[in-house]
Amino acid sequence: MALQTYWQTSLPGSGFEVTSTLVSGPNVYAASNGYVYRLDSETGQVMEENPLRGRGNYEVRLAISHDGSVLLVVFLGAVMPL
Numbered sequence: 001m002a003l004q005t006y007w008q009t010s011l012p013g014s015g016f017e018v019t020s021t022l023v024s025g026p027n028v029y030a031a032s033n034g035y036v037y038r039l040d041s042e043t044g045q046v047m048e049e050n051p052l053r054g055r056g057n058y059e060v061r062l063a064i065s066h067d068g069s070v071l072l073v074v075f076l077g078a079v080m081p082l
Contacts, residue, residue, distance in 0.1 A: 006044075007043060007044035009039065011030055011032060011035065012049070013033065013035050014033045014037075017032045020060060021062070024064050025041075025068055026040065026042070027040070028040075028044075029062050031060035031062050031073065033059075034051065034060065035049060035050065035060070036073055036082065052075070052080075058076055060073055061073075061074040062074070
């Protein structure tokens, strides 16, 4: 079975950096180049954007709590809950 593209979207400000993604309920979270985005999982529309001001343009990794209530943003050896 071939995989099909469900949707695709551009992430403003992310440039051509590696993107970290995860899915939680109706949301897709993506992080890249010092930005974190929340996208609608049905449409791919960017619903929210956090440029992590004052944190620089670094690779960002994501994790989420077991119950989905806390998104953890990891960069430069630091962890920041959103």
